[in-house]
Amino acid sequence: MTALIEASSPHVMNTYGRLPIALSHGQGCRVWDVNGKSYLDALAGIAVNTLGHNHPKLVPALQDQIGKIIHSCNYYHVPNQERLAAKLVELSGMTNVFFCSTGLEANEAALKLARKFGHDKGIERPQVVVYEKAFHGRSIATLSATGNPKVQAGFGPLVEGFIRVPLNDIEALKAATANNPNVVAVFFETIQGEGGINPMRAQYLQHVRALCDERDWLLMIDEVQCGMGRTGKWFAHQWAGIVPDVMPLAKGLGSGVPVGAVVAGPRAASIFQPGNHGTTFGGNPLAMRAGVETIRIMEEDGLVAQAERVGQHLRDTLTRELAGVAGVKEIRGQGLMIGVELARPCGVLTQRCADAGLLISVTADSVIRLVPALIMTEAEASEVAALLCPIIKTFLAENA
Ligand SMILES: Cc1ncc(COP(=O)(O)O)c(C=O)c1O
Numbered sequence: 001m002t003a004l005i006e007a008s009s010p011h012v013m014n015t016y017g018r019l020p021i022a023l024s025h026g027q028g029c030r031v032w033d034v035n036g037k038s039y040l041d042a043l044a045g046i047a048v049n050t051l052g053h054n055h056p057k058l059v060p061a062l063q064d065q066i067g068k069i070i071h072s073c074n075y076y077h078v079p080n081q082e083r084l085a086a087k088l089v090e091l092s093g094m095t096n097v098f099f100c101s102t103g104l105e106a107n108e109a110a111l112k113l114a115r116k117f118g119h120d121k122g123i124e125r126p127q128v129v130v131y132e133k134a135f136h137g138r139s140i141a142t143l144s145a146t147g148n149p150k151v152q153a154g155f156g157p158l159v160e161g162f163i164r165v166p167l168n169d170i171e172a173l174k175a176a177t178a179n180n181p182n183v184v185a186v187f188f189e190t191i192q193g194e195g196g197i198n199p200m201r202a203q204y205l206q207h208v209r210a211l212c213d214e215r216d217w218l219l220m221i222d223e224v225q226c227g228m229g230r231t232g233k234w235f236a237h238q239w240a241g242i243v244p245d246v247m248p249l250a251k252g253l254g255s256g257v258p259v260g261a262v263v264a265g266p267r268a269a270s271i272f273q274p275g276n277h278g279t280t281f282g283g284n285p286l287a288m289r290a291g292v293e294t295i296r297i298m299e300e301d302g303l304v305a306q307a308e309r310v311g312q313h314l315r316d317t318l319t320r321e322l323a324g325v326a327g328v329k330e331i332r333g334q335g336l337m338i339g340v341e342l343a344r345p346c347g348v349l350t351q352r353c354a355d356a357g358l359l360i361s362v363t364a365d366s367v368i369r370l371v372p373a374l375i376m377t378e379a380e381a382s383e384v385a386a387l388l389c390p391i392i393k394t395f396l397a398e399n400a
Helices: 058-068 079-092 103-120 140-145 170-177 202-215 236-240 285-300 303-321 349-355 378-397
Strands: 023-027 030-033 038-041 096-100 127-131 162-165 183-189 218-222 246-249 260-264 328-334 337-342 361-363 367-370
Touching (some): 038 378, 079 096, 079 260, 096 103, 202 236, 303 328
Parallel strands (some): 183 218
Antiparallel strands (some): 361 367
């Protein structure tokens, strides 16, 4: 018998426009719903399931950990915190890590670091430069930093202390901060995710790095969505050869187990002292094991290089298949973080793709977002394109 999925749930708060689908299990890049229908997963729980579903190396490791200890608390040492921190330090070229559980928490910690960095220098009302179309989370501070009026609507007064600038415009950044002694940090995503897969150019990143050095600002790069190997480097800003002072991470770090982290370089690593910051769940033994094993498996299986190769193949295939199709504005991104921007809003495509057995998302109204697991193969990427392109063409031909 087919289980009917209600359009809304009577008891769960009505915060999401959900599709009428409930997933029951997965294997690799495929998932099945409670009615047995299968889908190719090009969304990976919104860039979270780095190792796909039911990974043969991850699952036994997590089972082993659950059998030992799930949670202790930060009154005691958690050995895998040090192991995971050391690995993140090695991969990033930074120095110290604070662990939390989500992206917004990592960003809150970054914003607190920026404020205290300012206060320690005698700046009473520190200001942070943020960007148009940015997304940093849904807490009051992170939604204030977010550059999307829809996310902010109804939640004023917003947190003060943000200066907003456009992407990739160094002169605009200089003009917005001219003669302002209260600026303490510049904060952005290397590739904006929710904002529509908008990359910061390498040269712009290098200019901002130099400006932050010159003016003693913290360079804080939100790699919550674009980090952890997705673009073909461990962290997307590494394509520009720079190192930030503060780097929030989450999403793919725990392959589905909630893990967030703020990685700090020498200028930010000692700002927090005991009592300045904390969280109950952050860095717990299960989360840390998930992080340690995710990186171990990624290294063993060469998944960062695979993300670059398969992502390039997917972008090339989409570019070839959609060449000359009226209404396809741009195909952009890096590695397995790909956006296909259409000339008109296309939110209906999430359902149409699901009907065809493909999970995707649409962000910023008109950008199809593909952020599959890093284990995706070229054959699976070809299948994504083969499912997606005809749906895009049919959609764009309607009311053309
Ligand atoms: C770049 C970026 N930062 C922060 C967040 C917030 O993360 P979380 O939903 O885990 O709080 C997101 C979530 O989409 C994100 O994409």
